[in-house]
Amino acid sequence: xxxxVVTGRLAFDTVSRNVAxxxxxxxxxxxxxxxxxxxxPQFATRNLAxxxxxxxxxxxxxxxxxxxxxxxxxxxxxxxxxxPSNMNDISLLLGLLDRIELSKTVSATERLVDxxxxxxxxxxxxxxxxWRSLLKEHGxxxxxxxxxxxxxxxxFPMRIIAxxxxxxxxxxxxxxxRARYYQREGADIVDxxxxxxxxxxxxxxxxxxxxxxxxxxxxxxDTLDPLEIEAAVDAGADLVLSVDAGTLExxxxxxxxxxxxxxxxxxxxxxxxxxxNERVALLIANIKRAxxxxxxxxxxxxxxxxxxxxxxxxxxxxxKLFRDLDKNTPVLYGLGxxxxxxxxxxxxxxxxLAALAAEVGAQLLFxxxxxxxxxxxxxxxxxxxxxxxxxxxxxxxxKDLGIDALVLKEKKxxxxxxxxxxxxxxxxxQAMPEEDGAI
Numbered sequence: 488x489x490x491x492v493v494t495g496r497l498a499f500d501t502v503s504r505n506v507a508x509x510x511x512x513x514x515x516x517x518x519x520x521x522x523x524x525x526x527x528p529q530f531a532t533r534n535l536a537x538x539x540x541x542x543x544x545x546x547x548x549x550x551x552x553x554x555x556x557x558x559x560x561x562x563x564x565x566x567x568x569x570x571p572s573n574m575n576d577i578s579l580l581l582g583l584l585d586r587i588e589l590s591k592t593v594s595a596t597e598r599l600v601d602x603x604x605x606x607x608x609x610x611x612x613x614x615x616x617x618w619r620s621l622l623k624e625h626g627x628x629x630x631x632x633x634x635x636x637x638x639x640x641x642x643f644p645m646r647i648i649a650x651x652x653x654x655x656x657x658x659x660x661x662x663x664x665r666a667r668y669y670q671r672e673g674a675d676i677v678d679x680x681x682x683x684x685x686x687x688x689x690x691x692x693x694x695x696x697x698x699x700x701x702x703x704x705x706x707x708x709d710t711l712d713p714l715e716i717e718a719a720v721d722a723g724a725d726l727v728l729s730v731d732a733g734t735l736e737x738x739x740x741x742x743x744x745x746x747x748x749x750x751x752x753x754x755x756x757x758x759x760x761x762x763x764n765e766r767v768a769l770l771i772a773n774i775k776r777a778x779x780x781x782x783x784x785x786x787x788x789x790x791x792x793x794x795x796x797x798x799x800x801x802x803x804x805x806x807k808l809f810r811d812l813d814k815n816t817p818v819l820y821g822l823g824x825x826x827x828x829x830x831x832x833x834x835x836x837x838x839x840l841a842a843l844a845a846e847v848g849a850q851l852l853f854x855x856x857x858x859x860x861x862x863x864x865x866x867x868x869x870x871x872x873x874x875x876x877x878x879x880x881x882x883x884x885x886k887d888l889g890i891d892a893l894v895l896k897e898k899k900x901x902x903x904x905x906x907x908x909x910x911x912x913x914x915x916x917q918a919m920p921e922e923d924g925a926i
Contacts, residue, residue, distance in 0.1 A: 838867065
């Protein structure tokens with residue numbers, strides 16, 4: 488079968504690459520327009536007729552072309568249909584031509600939903616299964632041991648650390664129940680959140696041991712208390728959150744072989760710089776000191792702060808500045824400070840924060856589900872992280888990837904479809920106004 492794929496100038500190279508190994512005899516034709524979305528049926532008809540297009544079995548126009556494209560088929564005499572809206576999916580469509588019914592009015596993307604999802608899952612699974620070679624080739628860090636390992640780095644989706652907040656105040660059964668829940672929701676690491684100002688090394692040890700015995704994930708300890716860190720590491724904690732200028736000297740002997748998150752602060756003195764430049768300078772100094780003390784597995788946390796007060800934008804600037812200065816150190820990005828402190832649905836907040844995290848090169852996303860309004864945040868953040876990974880991998884916006892985080896809204900009006908389903912087996916009662924106009 489000989490196929491002509493029509494696009495605009497900006498997408499020409501991308502489309503050409505995507506069809507190169509399709510197994511079909513495919514030509515790519517660029518209309519004299521920069522963006523394919525600007526193509527109309529009339530514009531395509533005039534230009535294809537002018538070029539005397541012939542000897543093709545099929546013409547595929549971009550799925551973004553509005554309206555009915557029958558006009559193009561009549562002018563060329565060649566069967567013409569809409570391809571996908573995102574031309575990165577053209578190779579996927581070509582591989583499914585014998586199984587998909589194309590349309591002259593509806594983008595082929597509508598027919599590719601299941602195939603897109605399968606492709607997305609396959610892409611991610613393939614990289615996860617090849618983690619050893621990817622880690623060796625592109626670098627990164629391995630968290631965990633004894634089969635409960637999670638590789639982090641640019642070659643993998645951002646990993647989710649789910650915090651059990653104030654774990655020592657909960658019954659041990661509730662803690663393990665929470666840990667199992669986080670594993671089901673898509674967490675990659677379960678974090679044991681201790682209580683600031685209340686040193687309890689015995690609790691840290693007991694909880695870490697218990698949680699590690701019932702889940703197949705690495706377990707981290709979330710405390711600045713050196714005694715709790717020592718106890719948790721002795722119990723097998725796979726990651727320490729966190730150390731800073733006030734605790735580095737004391738904690739270093741316990742964490743030489745454990746990944747450690749370093750903060751831009753000295754909390755013993757109550758000091759954390761607010762300006763991005765000052766914060767990054769202290770973070771780099773703390774990382775340098777940690778390295779001098781023999782700590783090798785370091786993760787940087789410039790600290791994401793709440794919106795408005797003290798301000799999200801300046802902390803985001805710190806993340807960007809740090810990554811500009813340090814291309815290699817893994818970065819932790821704490822969504823909880825934003826998600827928990829804004830009265831906006833967590834799905835959208837976590838989605839856009841994950842997108843920003845991807846742009847600043849973060850590898851770990853830290854998220855609790857402390858409040859009722861934040862319930863589901865681990866699942867939302869996990870899906871969002873995978874979306875951003877696929878978007879970066881494919882070089883596209885996080886749209887039409889096969890994975891989404893849509894919950895209450897949909898991307899198209901589907902009432903006719905729902906009405907059709909109802910008509911097949913449900914009684915539809917039409918609400919009628921009363922005489923005074925009320926319903």
